Amino acid sequence: MLAWYDAHARSLPWRAPPGSPPPDPYRVWLSEVMLQQTQVAAVIPYFEMFTTRWPDFAALAAADDAEVMSAWAGLGYYARARNLLAAARVVAREHAGRLPGDEAALRKLPGFGAYTAAAVAAIAFGQRAVVVDGNVERVVARLFALADPLPGAKATLRMLVDSITPDTRPGDFAQAMMDLGATICTPRSPKCLLCPLADRCDARAEGAPESYPFKAKKAARPVRHATFFWLEREGQVLLVRRPPRGLLGGMRGLPTGPWAAAPPQLEEAPVETDWTLRNASIRHVFTHFELHATLATATLGRHIDAIEGEWWPIARLDEAGLPRLFAKAVEAMESVA
DNA sequence: GATCCGTGGCC
DNA sequence: TGGCCAAGGAT
Numbered sequence: 001m002l003a004w005y006d007a008h009a010r011s012l013p014w015r016a017p018p019g020s021p022p023p024d025p026y027r028v029w030l031s032e033v034m035l036q037q038t039q040v041a042a043v044i045p046y047f048e049m050f051t052t053r054w055p056d057f058a059a060l061a062a063a064d065d066a067e068v069m070s071a072w073a074g075l076g077y078y079a080r081a082r083n084l085l086a087a088a089r090v091v092a093r094e095h096a097g098r099l100p101g102d103e104a105a106l107r108k109l110p111g112f113g114a115y116t117a118a119a120v121a122a123i124a125f126g127q128r129a130v131v132v133d134g135n136v137e138r139v140v141a142r143l144f145a146l147a148d149p150l151p152g153a154k155a156t157l158r159m160l161v162d163s164i165t166p167d168t169r170p171g172d173f174a175q176a177m178m179d180l181g182a183t184i185c186t187p188r189s190p191k192c193l194l195c196p197l198a199d200r201c202d203a204r205a206e207g208a209p210e211s212y213p214f215k216a217k218k219a220a221r222p223v224r225h226a227t228f229f230w231l232e233r234e235g236q237v238l239l240v241r242r243p244p245r246g247l248l249g250g251m252r253g254l255p256t257g258p259w260a261a262a263p264p265q266l267e268e269a270p271v272e273t274d275w276t277l278r279n280a281s282i283r284h285v286f287t288h289f290e291l292h293a294t295l296a297t298a299t300l301g302r303h304i305d306a307i308e309g310e311w312w313p314i315a316r317l318d319e320a321g322l323p324r325l326f327a328k329a330v331e332a333m334e335s336v337a
Numbered sequence: 338g339a340t341c342c343g344t345g346g347c348c
Numbered sequence: 349t350g351g352c353c354a355a356g357g358a359t
Contacts, residue, residue, distance in 0.1 A: 079357075286344090
């Protein structure tokens with residue numbers, strides 16, 4: 001794997017060339033958090049923006065929460081951004097601005113689970129650690145033709161990864177396994193002819209490597225319905241800050257009514273006024289449900305106040321840091337107008 | 338262990 | 349078209 005990595009490693013903004021000293025732990029950490037459940041191509045522009053604006057732990061620890069959340073907008077899984085800030089502040093305050101170098105200490109920081117702690121320990125600090133992500137699970141399940149389905153097989157897979165992890169260049173080994181999974185040992189149509197492990201791959205010997213790993217079936221995704229309220233006043237629209245936890249937690253958004261099994265129409269409008277229900281429909285797929293939203297619009301005169309939220313210039317909504325769901329609503333309004 | 342938590346790309 | 353998947357973590 002190391003020889004293959006020396007020849008075929010992907011060049012990525014957070015990565016050091018194979019065999020060279022480890023890169024800046026801050027950049028390794030930031031990239032690993034962004035890469036959680038997120039593909040490389042989606043991460044690269046966010047990584048460049050973040051490292052330009054906040055080049056180290058001290059800068060990020062001193063940043064405004066709202067600016068960091070806005071910068072993360074569109075990348076998804078917003079708890080990552082909240083934990084990112086919390087971890088940066090712990091590192092700045094309690095660890096003299098440096099990430100601890102061992103896996104157990106890393107694991108205690110917000111946003112560091114088993115994978116991220118192992119990956120940072122291996123890649124940024126050269127520690128031997130068992131790094132298991134979705135790519136590694138797939139590669140190893142195929143290599144050993146593991147018949148047990150995920151997620152139940154995770155403990156077995158971790159033992160198998162441990163059994164093949166070397167003492168030397170553990171960071172390069174981990175990245176080699178992940179590169180292999182991302183480029184060769186892909187979920188569908190794996191490119192076995194290019195794989196350095198093809199000779200010893202049990203799944204390939206069986207003839208259907210793409211059938212691994214076996215997985216339990218997922219539950220069907222229900223549909224929920226909501227109304228988004230577009231309230232205008234003098235070229236501005238009302239935005240609210242969502243609660244700090246839960247779905248899109250801590251992000252700006254349009255006021256919405258309840259998200260229910262049936263269209264809620266004008267329930268929980270931010271103000272009692274003459275709403276117009278539009279027939280523009282917004283569809284957005286989350287991990288566990290699909291949302292169908294309709295828009296209700298209204299315009300206020302200048303003297304109505306005492307409404308919770310921020311009045312935001314409509315012409316500058318692209319700067320509001322709206323998650324995609326609400327950005328879609330803005331697009332729908334632009335097409336209506 | 339099961340659920341919740343975004344978004345975009347792919348076939 | 350829609351189901352699946354992606355460098356997972358928190359509760």
